[in-house]
Every structure is written in structure tokens, then in C-alpha cells.
Amino acid sequence: MDKIIVRGGKRLNGTVKVEGAKNAVLPVIAATLLASDGKSVIKSVPTLSDVYTINEVLRFLNAEVQFKNNEVVVDASKELSVEAPFEYVSKMRASVLVMGSLLARNGRARVALPGGCAIGSRPIDQHLKGFEAMGAKVQVGNGFIEASVEDRLQGAKIYLDFPSVGATENIMMAATLAKGTTIIENVAKEPEIVDLANFLNKMGAKVKGAGTGTLRIEGVDVLFGAEHTIIPDRIEAGTFLVAAAITGGDVLVQGAVPEHLSSLIAKMEEMGVVFKEEEDGIRVVSAENLKAVDIKTMPHPGFPTDMQSQMMALLLRAKGTSMITETVFENRFMHVEEFRRMNGDVKIEGRSVIMNGPINLQGAEVAATDLRAAAALILSGLVAEGITRVTELKHLDRGYVDFHEKLAALGADIERVTEEEEVTLTAAYVADLNA
Numbered sequence: 369m370d371k372i373i374v375r376g377g378k379r380l381n382g383t384v385k386v387e388g389a390k391n392a393v394l395p396v397i398a399a400t401l402l403a404s405d406g407k408s409v410i411k412s413v414p415t416l417s418d419v420y421t422i423n424e425v426l427r428f429l430n431a432e433v434q435f436k437n438n439e440v441v442v443d444a445s446k447e448l449s450v451e452a453p454f455e456y457v458s459k460m461r462a463s464v465l466v467m468g469s470l471l472a473r474n475g476r477a478r479v480a481l482p483g484g485c486a487i488g489s490r491p492i493d494q495h496l497k498g499f500e501a502m503g504a505k506v507q508v509g510n511g512f513i514e515a516s517v518e519d520r521l522q523g524a525k526i527y528l529d530f531p532s533v534g535a536t537e538n539i540m541m542a543a544t545l546a547k548g549t550t551i552i553e554n555v556a557k558e559p560e561i562v563d564l565a566n567f568l569n570k571m572g573a574k575v576k577g578a579g580t581g582t583l584r585i586e587g588v589d590v591l592f593g594a595e596h597t598i599i600p601d602r603i604e605a606g607t608f609l610v611a612a613a614i615t616g617g618d619v620l621v622q623g624a625v626p627e628h629l630s631s632l633i634a635k636m637e638e639m640g641v642v643f644k645e646e647e648d649g650i651r652v653v654s655a656e657n658l659k660a661v662d663i664k665t666m667p668h669p670g671f672p673t674d675m676q677s678q679m680m681a682l683l684l685r686a687k688g689t690s691m692i693t694e695t696v697f698e699n700r701f702m703h704v705e706e707f708r709r710m711n712g713d714v715k716i717e718g719r720s721v722i723m724n725g726p727i728n729l730q731g732a733e734v735a736a737t738d739l740r741a742a743a744a745l746i747l748s749g750l751v752a753e754g755i756t757r758v759t760e761l762k763h764l765d766r767g768y769v770d771f772h773e774k775l776a777a778l779g780a781d782i783e784r785v786t787e788e789e790e791v792t793l794t795a796a797y798v799a800d801l802n803a
């Protein structure tokens with residue numbers, strides 16, 4: 369089992385480049401299944417375990433998939449099978465995103481029930497409500513969700529109870545090949561939704577309104593393979609902005625798009641972080657005397673839940689009382705227990721946490737509870753006294769490419785080791801301290 373070992377105390381300096389967005393590439397790869405003619409070429413694809421998983425799902429469904437040099441090429445022109453088994457869905461919930469494409473293209477889809485996960489129960493009732501409104505019969509049984517439609521999906525008017533990212537994507541994909549027009553109201557407005565709509569339109573779909581609260585999709589008869597470059601990962605970018613700020617460093621995050629990060633930047637500015645927009649990204653210029661702020665996670669353009677734990681790491685270092693309220697997921701505070709192991713005094717009150725800073729974080733062995741928690745614990749390690757060891761790195765690998773290497777290139781004292789290597793390293797470190 370790998371561990372990341374961080375020795376705190378180094379200021380970060382330099383330039384770091386962000387990858388293509390995980391949360392954009394997964395639905396885009398799922399959408400390639402809609403093309404019964406021609407190959408899709410997806411560029412700027414990050415080498416994440418989630419990408420390998422979705423590619424495996426597509427291969428299982430009888431699509432040809434190649435992935436090299438950050439480019440995924442999909443040929444989905446052969447007849448597709450209809451089932452995404454538990455093996456994949458349990459590894460990565462986004463596997464459920466193939467459902468809309470399969471249903472639109474085959475008239476049938478059978479996907480294993482995703483089940484609960486570390487951040488909440490994450491039901492998919494809104495996805496299914498959309499498919500049903502378009503004429504699909506949905507049945508749940510034996511651990512599977514099965515949706516089928518006799519002839520072809522029909523355009524419909526659908527109102528989402530919550531602007532779910534996944535439901536918006538799944539229904540949008542299904543509607544591209546439906547008969548007639550589909551209007552979806554109260555949809556998610558995340559940049560990844562816009563990226564997916566742009567890709568679908570390149571394939572020949574007619575999607576309007578992406579980035580607003582209402583989507584209008586005119587169904588077409590056939591979709592074709594298309595070429596598309598994935599948008600930069602705003603959450604990876606945000607994580608490096610926090611890394612720079614927590615160490616009081618000066619870092620240019622290349623590829624960071626200011627409009628995608630406005631809620632995070634606004635909150636960090638309130639704390640006292642100074643940014644500079646540059647031609648190719650965003651620079652953290654300084655971060656001194658950090659002040660406490662309150663944060664509430666919300667659907668985009670509100671503060672992203674995927675930055676909640678990283679901001680918790682930063683707020684633990686700020687002077688005063690901060691409160692974070694998590695409104696998107698019901699159980700996304702699992703990392704609090706791990707912060708406590710690092711001397712992080714965090715109280716949980718219902719859906720909020722309260723912190724009194726600044727706290728002198730202490731190195732400890734901590735376990736990542738989800739992918740953003742993994743990053744957040746490593747960020748805390750950058751400023752903790754002594755050594756922080758972070759385990760359960762399978763979570764980190766779902767969402768961050770070469771995270772420790774990128775931090776090391778910025779000057780962090782960090783490495784990723786196997787258990788045996790760790791024993792030798794720790795002995796060497798203790799020897800250094802005693803020398």
C-alpha cells in the first residue's frame with residue numbers, strides 16, 4: 369500500500385500546469401457511445417484511474433477504445449451491449465452516466481445500482497425520473513436498474529428537484545437522440561455541463577442553454593464521432609491555489625480559468641489571499657495573516673463541494689472562527705476525524721463545521737476518506753510540524769495526476785513510497801534529526 373510522506377514547512381514557488389477536468393471527461397467519454405458513425409477523438413484527457421475505469425466500461429459495452437498521449441479515441445459504431453456491471457459502478461459512480469447514451473442508442477440499458485459511498489447515499493432518482501418522462505420503463509431489481517423503451521425515447525418537459533450534475537448530463541445525453549424536443553428545467557450550470565453540451569453539438573446534436581438553468585434539446589436521428597478538447601480541471605486548479613496560499617507561496621496555476629473559479633477566488637480574497645490573473649492562468653501572489661470566513665457549498669456558481677475539504681485545511685490556518693456548511697452532500701465531513709488527528713480542532717454541528725484558528729497542525733498518519741480529502745490532508749501536511757503520512761491513495765489517484773510530483777516540483781518536501789521504502793526513509797529522517 370502506497371503512502372504519501374510530507375515534511376511540513378516549505379513555501380511553494382513556481383508554475384504548475386493543470387490537467388483536463390475529470391468531471392468533464394467522464395461524461396464526454398460516456399457520450400461517445402451515442403455516435404453510431406465515425407470515431408470520437410478526445411484530447412487533454414488526464415491519466416486518472418477513473419478514466420481507465422470508464423474506458424473499461426465502454427470496452428465491456430463493445431466499443432473500441434484507445435488511450436495514449438492524453439488522447440482517447442472511441443469507435444462505438446458496432447452494435448453495443450447494454451449492461452454496466454457492479455464491478456465498474458462500484459469502483460466509480462460516474463459509470464452510471466452510460467445509461468442515457470445506451471438507452472438513447474439501444475432502447476435499453478442495464479446498470480448496477482451504485483449504492484452508498486463515503487460522501488453520502490447519492491441516489492439517482494432524478495436521472496430515472498427524466499428517462500421515465502421520455503417514455504422509458506424503469507425497473508429496479510436484483511441490484512440492477514433496467515430502463516427500456518419500446519420504440520424511441522420521446523422529447524419531454526422535465527423539472528429537476530435539485531440541479532444534479534449527473535442527472536442533467538444523463539438526461540441531456542438521452543434527449544439528443546429522442547423524437548422531438550426535450551426541455552429540462554432547474555439543471556446544473558457547472559462548466560462541465562457546458563463542455564458536454566459543446567461536445568454533443570460537435571457530434572451533431574442540438575443542445576441549447578448549457579450554462580443556464582434550462583436546457584432545450586431537439587432530438588436528431590443520428591450522431592457522429594467528433595473531436596473535442598476537455599476543459600481544464602477547475603478543482604485541481606483550485607487545489608493548487610490553496611496549496612500556494614497555505615504555504616504563503618507564489619505559484620502560477622497554468623490553465624486555471626478565472627470564470628470557473630470565481631466563488632473560490634472570492635472566498636480566498638476575503639481571507640486575505642492576493643491573486644493576479646495572468647494570460648495563461650492565475651497566480652497566488654501572497655497569503656499573509658489569513659482571516660476566518662464562512663463558506664456554504666452550493667451548486668455552481670456557488671462554492672463547490674469538491675473544494676470543501678481543501679478549504680477546511682486552509683481555514684484551520686486562518687485567524688478567528690470559521691464555519692463551513694455542506695449543503696450538497698449529506699455526509700461529506702469524514703475527513704474531519706483525520707484533521708483532528710493532526711490537531712485540527714473542528715467541531716461538527718449538523719451540516720456545518722466550526723473551527724477556531726490559527727491552529728498549529730501536527731504531522732500524523734491519516735487516511736484519505738475520499739479524493740478531495742486525500743488532497744486536503746496532503747495540503748495540511750505541507751504546513752504541519754513534523755511528518756504527515758497519508759494512506760488510502762486510491763482515492764487520490766481517481767482525481768489527481770502526479771499530485772506529489774507536482775508539489776515536489778514547487779518545492780514541497782514530499783514523496784510517495786511503498787510500505788518497505790517508508791521504514792528506511794523514516795529511519796533516515798530520525799537519524800538526520802538526531803545528528
Ligand SMILES: CC(=O)N[C@H]1[C@@H](OP(=O)(O)OP(=O)(O)OC[C@H]2O[C@@H](n3ccc(=O)[nH]c3=O)[C@H](O)[C@@H]2O)O[C@H](CO)[C@@H](O)[C@@H]1O
Binds near residue numbers: 531697698
Ligand atoms: C463525476 C462528477 O461529475 N462528479 C461530480 C458530480 O457528482 P454527481 O453528479 O453525483 O452529483 P449531483 O449533482 O448529482 O449530486 C448532488 C446532490 O444531489 C443528490 N441527488 C443527485 C441525483 C439524484 O438523482 N438524486 C439526488 O438526490 C445527491 O445525492 C447529492 O446530494 O457533481 C457533484 C456536485 O457538484 C460533485 O461533487 C462531483 O465531483
Ligand SMILES: C=C(OP(=O)(O)O)C(=O)O
Binds near residue numbers: 740
Ligand atoms: C466527488 C467527486 O467525484 P465523484 O462524483 O466521481 O465521486 C469529486 O470529484 O470530488
